[in-house]
Amino acid sequence: MLNAKTPSISTLLPELIQLETLIERLSQHKSPVPFHFDILAHIPCNNHFPQNHQNSLPLYAIHLGTPDPKAPLMLFVGGVHGLERIGTQVLLSYLHTIIERMTWDTTLHHLLERIQIVFIPLVNPVGMAKNYRSNGNHIDLMRNAPLNSQEKTAFLIGGHRLSPRIPWFRGHNSQQMELEADALTRFVTDLTTSRTVTLSLDCHSGFGLKDRIWFPYAHSAKQAFPYIGDVFHLRHTFMRTYPNQNYIFEPQALHYLCHGDLWDHITLQCLRQQQVILPLTLEMGSWRWIKKNPLQIRQALGIFNPMKPQRIQRVLQKHIVLMDFMINATANYPSWFNHADNPYYKQQALSRWYKKQQ
Numbered sequence: 001m002l003n004a005k006t007p008s009i010s011t012l013l014p015e016l017i018q019l020e021t022l023i024e025r026l027s028q029h030k031s032p033v034p035f036h037f038d039i040l041a042h043i044p045c046n047n048h049f050p051q052n053h054q055n056s057l058p059l060y061a062i063h064l065g066t067p068d069p070k071a072p073l074m075l076f077v078g079g080v081h082g083l084e085r086i087g088t089q090v091l092l093s094y095l096h097t098i099i100e101r102m103t104w105d106t107t108l109h110h111l112l113e114r115i116q117i118v119f120i121p122l123v124n125p126v127g128m129a130k131n132y133r134s135n136g137n138h139i140d141l142m143r144n145a146p147l148n149s150q151e152k153t154a155f156l157i158g159g160h161r162l163s164p165r166i167p168w169f170r171g172h173n174s175q176q177m178e179l180e181a182d183a184l185t186r187f188v189t190d191l192t193t194s195r196t197v198t199l200s201l202d203c204h205s206g207f208g209l210k211d212r213i214w215f216p217y218a219h220s221a222k223q224a225f226p227y228i229g230d231v232f233h234l235r236h237t238f239m240r241t242y243p244n245q246n247y248i249f250e251p252q253a254l255h256y257l258c259h260g261d262l263w264d265h266i267t268l269q270c271l272r273q274q275q276v277i278l279p280l281t282l283e284m285g286s287w288r289w290i291k292k293n294p295l296q297i298r299q300a301l302g303i304f305n306p307m308k309p310q311r312i313q314r315v316l317q318k319h320i321v322l323m324d325f326m327i328n329a330t331a332n333y334p335s336w337f338n339h340a341d342n343p344y345y346k347q348q349a350l351s352r353w354y355k356k357q358q
């Protein structure tokens with residue numbers, strides 16, 4: 001029975017309400033831009049919110065732009081780790097901006113005739129409603145893929161099978177992939193099938209002082225991701241165009257290795273089927289927010305999210321340039337992608353990021 005003391009789902013998960021409001025707004029929209037949404041999975045949650053009579057929470061994907069399955073695709077993903085709410089909030093704020101621009105901005109209409117943009121801002125709704133890093137089953141979705149590193153991984157952080165009570169739990173060996181991870185993998189590998197290129201940005205927070213953009217691999221420091229030349233060229237284009245930003249681009253393996261990384265898994269699945277995906281992860285430097293406001297470390301959310309309203313506002317603003325760039329880079333991919341026959345950028349990437357391996 002719902003009583004005055006039972007928090008509602010809208011109190012526990014305002015991000016879901018915000019997302020559904022944006023979908024509603026799109027449904028009533030008079031824009032010429034094609035739009036539809038999918039529910040990739042219904043994530044069971046009845047044992048978490050018994051008093052709310054809530055059996056499941058939806059995992060939404062919102063498609064904007066041309067339905068042509070061959071069109072270049074930009075994928076925005078967030079909320080894989082439930083505690084890192086700011087990633088979802090950055091994407092919801094950006095989706096809001098895109099929806100408003102769709103009502104008046106003919107430049108955007110033309111752009112969306114050429115590309116498709118897909119938002120999956122809340123991959124782990126149960127984890128976020130519970131303020132867990134993991135999903136509702138205490139499994140870390142970014143350690144849950146059936147992929148083992150053959151090199152030395154970081155202790156615990158790199159994924160383990162010891163106990164669901166310790167963060168970074170991968171799940172038991174015999175278990176299937178979790179519903180959220182499996183749904184995202186199937187959806188992305190299916191969506192990339194006939195496209196020349198797919199770019200993605202998965203928004204996280206919690207590592208270091210600076211904002212980093214990580215690319216695969218997370219399971220190996222010895223192997224280089226096949227598209228490092230293209231990533232280097234993309235980075236070069238970004239830096240040249242926006243010289244006053246301070247993102248650090250690097251392979252995740254430069255910091256630590258882990259088992260079960262979902263983007264490594266999706267990348268390898270795509271490579272096997274000769275599909276192209278360049279999955280980037282935005283790792284927002286949350287230690288900077290703690291440095292400015294040390295008391296916020298007393299709250300679990302304070303370790304991963306800005307807490308003061310003006311700082312939240314600044315973070316929501318800050319990444320618009322990056323996300324606009326990625327959309328434009330997707331539409332203009334011939335200017336930076338697939339220089340395989342030109343070893344220049346690959347060599348640059350190898351000497352910048354893989355010096356030890358050479």
Ligand SMILES: [Zn+2]
Pocket residue numbers: 081084204205206
């Ligand atoms: Zn994360």
